[in-house]
Amino acid sequence: MSTIKTKTPEKLDAAITRANDMVLGASMAIMDTDSSQAQQDQGRYFQRLFSGISDVLQEAHSNYWLPGQAPDDWESFESSQNVLRLARAVLGEDAD
Numbered sequence: 001m002s003t004i005k006t007k008t009p010e011k012l013d014a015a016i017t018r019a020n021d022m023v024l025g026a027s028m029a030i031m032d033t034d035s036s037q038a039q040q041d042q043g044r045y046f047q048r049l050f051s052g053i054s055d056v057l058q059e060a061h062s063n064y065w066l067p068g069q070a071p072d073d074w075e076s077f078e079s080s081q082n083v084l085r086l087a088r089a090v091l092g093e094d095a096d
Helices: 008-031 037-062 078-091
Strands: none
Touching: 008 037, 008 078, 037 078
């Protein structure tokens, strides 16, 4: 899988969109009348999981500061690096 090099805000946007798409996909499995109970249970699990991931990414995006605009560099914090790792995982990118 190719790695797309993007700036942090764009990476977070793309990961939010992807996580939201995954929530919708899980919702479809839940609503599909041909899905087994196990498939619907799995859909509910993934719906909650990807909804939580989307929330984390949206919160990070809302609190993102461009380099040089904040007293501290947002990307230098371990918590920020963890969010970026989460975003890369959602996007299917290799770790930097």
